[in-house]
Amino acid sequence: MTDTEKAPATAVESPRQPDPTLAVQTFGLSKIFGNLVAVDGINLGIKKGELFALLGPNGAGKTTTISMLCCLLKPTGGTASIMGHDITREPYEVKKLIGVSPQETTLSEHLNPLENLELIANLHGISSAKAKKWSKLMLETMGLEERARDQVRKFSGGMKRRLSIAMALIHDPQVLVLDEPTLGLDPQARRTVWEYVARLKGEKTILLTTHYMEEADSLADRIGIIDGGKVVALGSSFDLKTSGLDKHTMIIKGWNITQNAVMNLQRRYSDIKIEGGTILITDRHLEFSDVVSRLHSEGISLRSVYFKEPTLEDVFIRITGKELRE
Amino acid sequence: MRFWQLFVRNLKETYRDPLALGFLLAFPLLFTVVFGASLSGNGTPSYNVDFLAPGIIVLSLLIMIPTAVRLLARDKEKGYLARLLTTPTRPWEFILGYTLFMLLVAVAQIIFFMVLAQILGVHINGNIGLVFLVFLLTAIASIGMGMLVASFSKSKNQAEPLTWLFTMLLAWFSGVWFSISFMPRYIQTIVNIFPYAHAVSAAHEILIRGVDIAAVQSDILFLGGWAAGATALGIFFFARTMRS
Numbered sequence: 001m002t003d004t005e006k007a008p009a010t011a012v013e014s015p016r017q018p019d020p021t022l023a024v025q026t027f028g029l030s031k032i033f034g035n036l037v038a039v040d041g042i043n044l045g046i047k048k049g050e051l052f053a054l055l056g057p058n059g060a061g062k063t064t065t066i067s068m069l070c071c072l073l074k075p076t077g078g079t080a081s082i083m084g085h086d087i088t089r090e091p092y093e094v095k096k097l098i099g100v101s102p103q104e105t106t107l108s109e110h111l112n113p114l115e116n117l118e119l120i121a122n123l124h125g126i127s128s129a130k131a132k133k134w135s136k137l138m139l140e141t142m143g144l145e146e147r148a149r150d151q152v153r154k155f156s157g158g159m160k161r162r163l164s165i166a167m168a169l170i171h172d173p174q175v176l177v178l179d180e181p182t183l184g185l186d187p188q189a190r191r192t193v194w195e196y197v198a199r200l201k202g203e204k205t206i207l208l209t210t211h212y213m214e215e216a217d218s219l220a221d222r223i224g225i226i227d228g229g230k231v232v233a234l235g236s237s238f239d240l241k242t243s244g245l246d247k248h249t250m251i252i253k254g255w256n257i258t259q260n261a262v263m264n265l266q267r268r269y270s271d272i273k274i275e276g277g278t279i280l281i282t283d284r285h286l287e288f289s290d291v292v293s294r295l296h297s298e299g300i301s302l303r304s305v306y307f308k309e310p311t312l313e314d315v316f317i318r319i320t321g322k323e324l325r326e
Numbered sequence: 327m328r329f330w331q332l333f334v335r336n337l338k339e340t341y342r343d344p345l346a347l348g349f350l351l352a353f354p355l356l357f358t359v360v361f362g363a364s365l366s367g368n369g370t371p372s373y374n375v376d377f378l379a380p381g382i383i384v385l386s387l388l389i390m391i392p393t394a395v396r397l398l399a400r401d402k403e404k405g406y407l408a409r410l411l412t413t414p415t416r417p418w419e420f421i422l423g424y425t426l427f428m429l430l431v432a433v434a435q436i437i438f439f440m441v442l443a444q445i446l447g448v449h450i451n452g453n454i455g456l457v458f459l460v461f462l463l464t465a466i467a468s469i470g471m472g473m474l475v476a477s478f479s480k481s482k483n484q485a486e487p488l489t490w491l492f493t494m495l496l497a498w499f500s501g502v503w504f505s506i507s508f509m510p511r512y513i514q515t516i517v518n519i520f521p522y523a524h525a526v527s528a529a530h531e532i533l534i535r536g537v538d539i540a541a542v543q544s545d546i547l548f549l550g551g552w553a554a555g556a557t558a559l560g561i562f563f564f565a566r567t568m569r570s
Contacts (some may be wrong), residue, residue, distance in 0.1 A: 115338065
């Protein structure tokens with residue numbers, strides 16, 4: 001993917017022909033609750049084996065979209081297909097192909113992790129013997145084997161989340177849906193979950209929703225930014241950050257920054273801010289060598305000079321005019 | 327046999343949860359002990375443990391309403407039901423898995439309290455099978471009502487206290503602790519709409535006075551109607567919540 005697609009702003013009825021290269025495809029998918037348009041004609045295609053992140057603030061329509069794809073909510077308009085099966089016409093076929101880890105860590109609290117895993121495996125039609133074997137293996141993979149006989153109500157948030165992902169994977173689904181997999185976790189537990197998800201990359205098609213930019217940035221092959229029920233931008237993290245970026249910011253730290261040095265820079269660059277011993281220059285045509293030579297000519301000894309990396313937060317603000325709060 | 331897996335899960339969730347067990351057994355047991363002890367003196371012959379035994383059993387079956395609400399509304403509220411609904415399990419398998427479990431609890435309660443009544447010295451003169459049928463129909467009606475409430479409830483915290491209040495009011499006015507003949511006629515009319523006064527009356531007639539089925543036929547038909555109606559409505563509305 002080289003170019004960033006700007007998704008259509010309104011619901012567009014695209015031809016409902018499933019593309020065999022796509023694992024998940026939505027066709028003008030919409031959901032309206034009373035007067036609230038929660039999802040507004042989303043057209044998306046997620047490639048097989050891709051890790052796709054739907055990034056947006058709370059209430060953007062991420063969970064509603066996921067709920068429709070998992071056949072938990074009926075769309076008000078449009079439809080979607082999972083591995084070629086229509087979510088409205090073939091919900092039970094779709095449910096066989098997907099594994100879902102919901103936003104809330106929903107477990108059977110008085111059951112132990114093995115029992116939780118075996119139950120979900122059995123409900124997916126896996127025989128008891130296989131379910132037992134797979135559950136043990138899955139617990140080992142998730143590093144929970146030592147707590148196999150403890151009731152899950154005694155587990156920490158991070159352990160519950162790992163078990164929740166294991167439950168979504170127990171029947172070896174083709175499409176894994178992770179709704180806010182690290183919501184409410186401390187940074188260390190969050191990193192552990194990321195490691196597990198990263199291991200699955202390429203093996204499964206993964207649809208992940210998150211409002212953590214860092215999560216989408218570090219894990220996803222492609223990101224769809226969702227706001228007000230619409231996908232407002234789509235592309236890889238790099239594409240999103242660089243496309244439409246018309247100005248760059250350079251951060252300069254020096255030991256002896258003088259007024260003269262700043263004035264020298266101002267002759268060429270108009271947007272200059274000074275914060276402590278740091279100069280920030282924002283301009284359409286920033287030249288590294290030019291900035292360095294101007295400062296050297298003023299006798300400034302530099303500590304560091306670098307371009308500020310654009311973040312997904314910047315992208316979000318640029319596209320929606322709002323901040324994406326964590 | 328997905329329904330069986332759900333049945334086993336519900337069973338484990340309940341017997342490993344001290345609070346759930348407390349509601350199901352300890353609460354009616356407490357009433358039995360308190361009333362049994364307070365009536366063990368030289369009370370009037372018409373108001374003794376014999377009179378109270380059917381009422382106490384019906385009370386335990388009334389508690390099946392909040393029990394069903396607790397189980398279903400909790401799974402619904404916490405999103406556990408939604409998680410289960412992402413598997414290829416059909417709505418009827420869910421309903422069977424939950425109702426079978428609640429039915430088992432009800433049967434266990436009936437047996438437990440009937441044995442307890444015997445231990446406490448209740449004179450059982452009538453047909454045990456017939457009285458069991460009365461209690462079973464009452465339990466099914468309670469489960470149906472519980473499902474109905476859970477279908478419309480948004481959360482366990484909202485549904486459970488309201489259901490407890492309703493259950494306790496119903497217990498008070500259904501002749502569990504004293505005969506409804508003491509109550510004003512308009513209260514009797516309201517109370518008779520619900521199955522519990524009929525259950526207490528029929529169980530009392532069968533257990534203590536030893537009457538046959540002909541004498542309690544109308545009560546049994548009424549209870550059967552309630553069991554069928556409440557279950558049908560409960561299943562209909564609960565299945566509807568699963569197909570949102």
